Amino acid sequence: MIDKSLFPQQCIQRALLRKLSRSFYLTLRILPSSMGGPIGLAYLLAKAIDTITDSDLIPVQSRSKYFLKFKSILANRTDPQAILEIREEFRDKSRHYDEVILLNCLPELFSILERESSDNQRRIRSLLTRLFRGMEMDLNFCRQGGTDYRVIFRDWEELDRYTYYVAGCVGEFWTEMVIIHSTSANDWNINEMTACGIRYGKALQLTNILRDASADLRFGRCYLPQSELSETKLTIEDLLDPALRWKSRPIMVKGVALALDHYVFAEKYLIKIPRKSVRLRLATLWPILIGLGTLDKISAIEDWLDPLLTLKVTRKWIYFMIMGSLICIFSNKLLGFWIAKLRKRITVNLCGPR
Numbered sequence: 426m427i428d429k430s431l432f433p434q435q436c437i438q439r440a441l442l443r444k445l446s447r448s449f450y451l452t453l454r455i456l457p458s459s460m461g462g463p464i465g466l467a468y469l470l471a472k473a474i475d476t477i478t479d480s481d482l483i484p485v486q487s488r489s490k491y492f493l494k495f496k497s498i499l500a501n502r503t504d505p506q507a508i509l510e511i512r513e514e515f516r517d518k519s520r521h522y523d524e525v526i527l528l529n530c531l532p533e534l535f536s537i538l539e540r541e542s543s544d545n546q547r548r549i550r551s552l553l554t555r556l557f558r559g560m561e562m563d564l565n566f567c568r569q570g571g572t573d574y575r576v577i578f579r580d581w582e583e584l585d586r587y588t589y590y591v592a593g594c595v596g597e598f599w600t601e602m603v604i605i606h607s608t609s610a611n612d613w614n615i616n617e618m619t620a621c622g623i624r625y626g627k628a629l630q631l632t633n634i635l636r637d638a639s640a641d642l643r644f645g646r647c648y649l650p651q652s653e654l655s656e657t658k659l660t661i662e663d664l665l666d667p668a669l670r671w672k673s674r675p676i677m678v679k680g681v682a683l684a685l686d687h688y689v690f691a692e693k694y695l696i697k698i699p700r701k702s703v704r705l706r707l708a709t710l711w712p713i714l715i716g717l718g719t720l721d722k723i724s725a726i727e728d729w730l731d732p733l734l735t736l737k738v739t740r741k742w743i744y745f746m747i748m749g750s751l752i753c754i755f756s757n758k759l760l761g762f763w764i765a766k767l768r769k770r771i772t773v774n775l776c777g778p779r
Contacts (some may be wrong), residue, residue, distance in 0.1 A: 438462075438537060441469055441530060444523045446642045448715055448743065459606040460705075463545045465547075466537055467598065470499075470549070471556050474532060476524045477511070478560045487514070496557055499550050508532050536710040542567035543604070552598040559590030563646075576661065581683065584634075589623065592630030596622030609702040621694040628687030632716045635723050636737065637679050639730045651674050652709050670730040678775050679728050681720050685768060687715060692764050699746075700755050707754055717767040 442465050444451045449468065453461045477491050491511050498507050512531050538546060549574040562577060578584040600622040604610040610618070634641075634648045641648060647661050653676040654660065663669040695709045718738040723729055729736075738746075 433674070438465060438469060440532065441527055445469070445472055445527060448711070451649055451713050451743075451747070452711055455711075456708045457607060457702050457704055462551060464599065466534065466541070467549045470526065472524075473534070474553065474556065474560055476528060479563055492560070495759055499553050505535075508535055513638075517766045521682055525541050540545075547774055548598060548601060552594060555590055555594040562590075576647045576649070576651040576654065578648065578650045578691060581679075584631075584648065584650055585627070586635075588630040589626040592626035593623040594626070594756060596624070596626030596651070599626075603705065607705060609698050611677055612698055612699075613697060617765065618694065618697060621630050621690040623696050624687045624690035628684050628691050629712055629716050631680060631684040631687065632719050635677060635729075636719055638677075638731045639734075642730065649673070649680075653679065664730055667728075667731075671728045673728065673730060677723065681771060681775060683722050684716075684720060685771065688713065688768070691716075692753070692761070695760065696757050700757075703754055707750055710750055710754065710760065711746070713764065714750070714767070715743065717764065717771065718742060718746070720771050721767060722772065729754055 442453060446468070447596055453465045456464065464476065474495055478488050491514060494507050494511060496604060508531050512529055539550065541549070580588060597619055600610075600615075600619050602614065604613070638647075638649065642661065642664055647654075647664070649664075657672060657675055659669070659672055665743075691709075691713050695706065695713060698706045698709060700706070715738055719736060722736050724737065726732075726734060726736075749763070753763060
């Protein structure tokens, strides 16, 4: 547990980020401080909302109540009493230990938000308002789903809209923060870079959906579009059957191909950042490489929905990735070669004999 009496609020924010997302924490640590602080704060508040709507810490009916309360707090002036009420609801939960710590720190996080500049507060609140729309899709699933297995999206287009509301809009927010807080964007075409940022966010989210598909199915949730299940003549129960789930590979192949299309724009985003902006380039590069590394693992496996498999890149992989990036970061040619090599590995995995 974080002893909040021993640390200033910014240190609490940093400790929470380290606990909740090691890879994203690396990205935030390398960012210029003017960007890392507000982006990290936005991440933690978004994670808090997601914890309320998506975990089994409290009953489904209570999730709706506290989701709406959180939404009201962000839409209007921060309400200390409402914040404390949310915290008290989760204080004594023993499961999901790190998430409980996060919700117990809500008063400190909102205090940090109140001390941000009025412009940063507006941007963070605007981002979270857009994220609410994606989280409401998950919450509606929980209300209707019960213990049944349910497909949330009818087709890839509907899934694409969801990835915008839970991640693509983060690319917009990130781009806006770069424009405001960094000279790196002086020569940018803002509309073009915003569009690339949206595709970048979608790439990461679609990668996460594919990586977590097996775990989501065990939770009773299916993010794979109904249109694809119908085309492959599979039910959700089939996806849980070891004898049948391998037949879902064509769905994975389409999902990975869509993600790769998004990563093309993520690479464009990276290359548009000036070479002198080393910290920003590294912070942009690392999620791209981790995402492509994850797709490499997913695409290489026949039975990609096997719950016993780990589809995350290893710490050792991340360590060598960071070391290599420090060598390549100044060269667009080397970065392009590295990314192309990962893409080729994935494409070979998808097209190879099965």
